[in-house]
Amino acid sequence: MDVPLLEQLACLLAQGRRDAQRLRDAAGGRYRERAIPREHLRAADDATRTPHRMLCGDPTLSLAALLSEQGQGHGPDPDAVCVDLHPALVDEPLVARFARWIPRLFLLQALGPQADCRVRALAEDHAALRLVLDAAWPRAVIDDAGTPDATAMHAFDAGRVVLVLADDAARCGSLLPDGASWITCVGDDAMAAQVRHACLSSGAALDIASVGATPGEWARRHAGGKPVDAMRAALAAFGATPLAQSNAGTTPTGRRRAGMEVLLGQCARDGLRTLVWVDAPDRRTSDATLCRAITRRDMGAPPWDRVVILGWHFVPTFAQHLALHCDARIEAFAIGLQPSTGRRSARPAVDPDGFRPMRGLAAAWIDRERSRSQRDAEWVTVQLRDDHDAALVDWSIDPDHDGDVFRGRWHASRDGDAALRTARVRVPWQPGPRRVCIRAIDAAGGISEVMSIARHRPDEQAPWPLPGSAATQAPVEALC
16 A cells, blocks of 8 residues: 555545535435436336346436435335445556545445445555445455456345446346346446446346436536536537627626526637537537527628537437538537546536537337237338447347337347347337337437327328218327
8 A cells, every 4th residue: 555545545534525525415405416317228028027237327316316316215215235346447557546436435335324335446555445344435345356256246136126236238237137136337438338238138038227417407507606617618628709799698696687598609610600509518419409500601791601509418319410401501519528527617528629529319210000910000110221330339229219228129139139220119000100219329328309299191092082972080090
């Protein structure tokens, strides 16, 4: 154990205790962390089976969300906890790992005070880890095994609930038990995609939820009470000059004024006069933003040559909306942030090299046909466009999307092959229109969706009523 780590250990423990206590105090209040369901991965024959849970977001916030659910009486308490502290990056210093894990250890102590606890780490970290556990989580036992032990970790009863945390996706997947119900917390979309793929391959039912992913919660945590400063930082990082707007952006107290949900700037891209549109950090960029940006571009004096939209949060169907406009003078970029240094700032540190073009699944062909052998069933055929084949690693179909939670009935990784771009799903017959949603996952874990209303094809066309005869009532399809 090196001397600099011993000198910083007391400060790390004090800061971790304060962060954990702040999240515990907010567990029953208005600003508590929440786990919002995002996707259900269940087969048609396991609707009554208890699904596993995967919480996507900062694992510290995910544990705070579980603590909030525990205080409200939702969900069982974990019977066993397994933590793997092996670094995902080989060259990551131990101080950085402890700064990230100490608040989680304090929350685990509050979440499962009577649970069986096991911690895995590198052999050279055991001495310093023991000091940390004595202060944050005394019940935890350090496992001396260097690799996950399948016999020890998978021998859980079906009625137990196991909580698994790890920084490395491969080790997290190997620690998930086979028999018991498990809960895992993943920090980024790439890790979530790997765990999701492992569950699809094994046929396990899985509920995926997002923690701290709503624009309001994200803005409260990163931008604080100064969202206009964050918008100006994004505009400056993109290299645009702010435009003079009629209303002042902030009040005397520094808060955003009513109606100040967008910041405008200008720059030159490829020699063209370009309007830069920056959305507020507590709003989602959607089709409404596209329409407003196009109107502002065309109503300029003189009109702008093109418009660039910078957004913090994009709806999954944004690529579809962008393709439907069919306008080459529109560009959209997601704003990237620099890695956090652990200090709370009044505004996020925008990365000048972190602007990522928004791409994804833009269109799909959907057809419905009633089954000839069983009249109470129908076939839904989906074919993806070919221009996004290289970017997709998995895709799925929800033939009865409710507009909220995605419930995939067919998954390429489980029911077919990831290279397939055409699928045929058998579903119960529905005489009215059907809302079909296709969700695609790229290599980085990014999610894009295509939403479509598919109407049925009548078996035979009714003849047009002859003059003087009683008019035949045509069927009416309600889309609401």
